[in-house]
Amino acid sequence: MNGTICLDEIRPWVLEKYEQTCRPAMSARGFCGTQEDDLAQMGEPVIPLWDLEIDGRVVRPAVPIAIRLRKDGDLFFAENDSLAVYASGASREEAIEDFRQTAAFFVREFHSLGPDQVMGRGSRLREQFLKVFP
Amino acid sequence: MPLRKRLVEQGLRNKGFVVDQGKDLKFRYFHQGRYTGCWTKVSHGSDYEIGDNLLGQMKKQLGLRSSREVQGLCDCTLSLDRYNEILRELGHL
Numbered sequence: 400m401n402g403t404i405c406l407d408e409i410r411p412w413v414l415e416k417y418e419q420t421c422r423p424a425m426s427a428r429g430f431c432g433t434q435e436d437d438l439a440q441m442g443e444p445v446i447p448l449w450d451l452e453i454d455g456r457v458v459r460p461a462v463p464i465a466i467r468l469r470k471d472g473d474l475f476f477a478e479n480d481s482l483a484v485y486a487s488g489a490s491r492e493e494a495i496e497d498f499r500q501t502a503a504f505f506v507r508e509f510h511s512l513g514p515d516q517v518m519g520r521g522s523r524l525r526e527q528f529l530k531v532f533p
Numbered sequence: 534m535p536l537r538k539r540l541v542e543q544g545l546r547n548k549g550f551v552v553d554q555g556k557d558l559k560f561r562y563f564h565q566g567r568y569t570g571c572w573t574k575v576s577h578g579s580d581y582e583i584g585d586n587l588l589g590q591m592k593k594q595l596g597l598r599s600s601r602e603v604q605g606l607c608d609c610t611l612s613l614d615r616y617n618e619i620l621r622e623l624g625h626l
Contacts, residue, residue: 471586478590483570485590500556501574512568520570520596520625 444468446477446495451532453503460531466498482531483524506532536588536604539580544607545573548616562595564617564626571596571625596625 448464450457466477468491475494477486484502488494509517509528517525546552550560562571573594575583583591588600597603597619605611620626 471589472584474584474586476586476590478593480593483572483594485594487587487590504553504555504559508568516567518564518567518569518626519620521568522570524570 448495448499448502451499451503451506453506458506458532461533462531464502464531466495468494481527483520534600534604535582535584536607537580538575538583541573541575541583541591541607544609547609548606548613564620569596569620569625571620596620596623598623 444467446466446468448460448466450459452458464479464482466479469476469478474487474489475491477488477491477494477498478484479498479502482502482505484498484505486494486497486501488497505524506528509525510532512521512525514522514525542558545560548562550562553559553561557574557576559572559574562569571594573591585600588603591603592598592600595603595606597606597616602611602619606616617626
C-alpha cells in the first residue's frame with residue numbers, strides 16, 4: 400500500500416475487514432498520530448487518510464494520518480490525538496468526512512499563523528501540522 | 534449530564550472564544566492574543582441536546598479533563614481564570 404491510494408478506493412475494504420474482525424484493519428505503523436501498541440490494546444480500527452482537499456486542491460500529508468474510529472451511543476467518532484482533530488457523525492462515512500473537513504480547516508489555520516501567534520498546545524499543534532503538511 | 538447547544542454557544546461567546554462561521558460554528562480559544570490550540574464546535578441551526586458522548590469529545594477539543602468541566606465552562610460555573618489554570622496544569626498554556 401502506498402501514498403497514491405486514496406481513501407475512497409480503500410474505504411470499503413477497510414470497513415469490510417473491520418466488520419469481519421472487529422480488530423484494527425491494518426497496521427498503523429508509520430502513520431501520524433498514533434501509537435500502534437495503544438491502538439492494539441484498545442482494539443479500535445485505524446483508517447489511513449492519504450489526502451485532503453483544501454480550497455479545491457488535493458494535498459497529500461508527508462505521512463498518512465491515522466484516523467481512530469469508534470462508536471459511542473448513536474454517534475461515530477473519528478479522532479487523531481496528535482493533531483487534536485476530533486470529528487463525529489451519524490455514520491462512519493459522515494464522521495470521516497467531518498474529520499477531513501476539520502483537518503483541512505486546521506491545515507489552513509496553522510499555515511496562516513506565525514510562531515508568535517500561538518502558544519502551548521497551539522505551538523505544538525502548529526509544529527505538527529507544518530511537519531505533516533509542509 | 535446533557536447540555537443544550539444554545540448554552541454552549543452563549544457560554545463560549547461570553548468567555549471570549551473566537552467564532553468561525555463555516556459548515557459548523559467553530560469556537561477557538563485565544564489567550565493574550567495567541568491561539569492555544571483549544572477549540573470546539575457545534576452545528577448550526579436550532580437548539581439541540583448535546584449528549585454525554587459528544588461532551589466527551591468536546592472535553593478533548595477544549596483541553597479539559599472531564600465533561601463536568603466542559604459543562605462548567607459553558608454554564609459559567611467554571612471561570613475563565615480557572616480554565617486558564619487548568620490549561621496551565623495540563624501543559625496546554
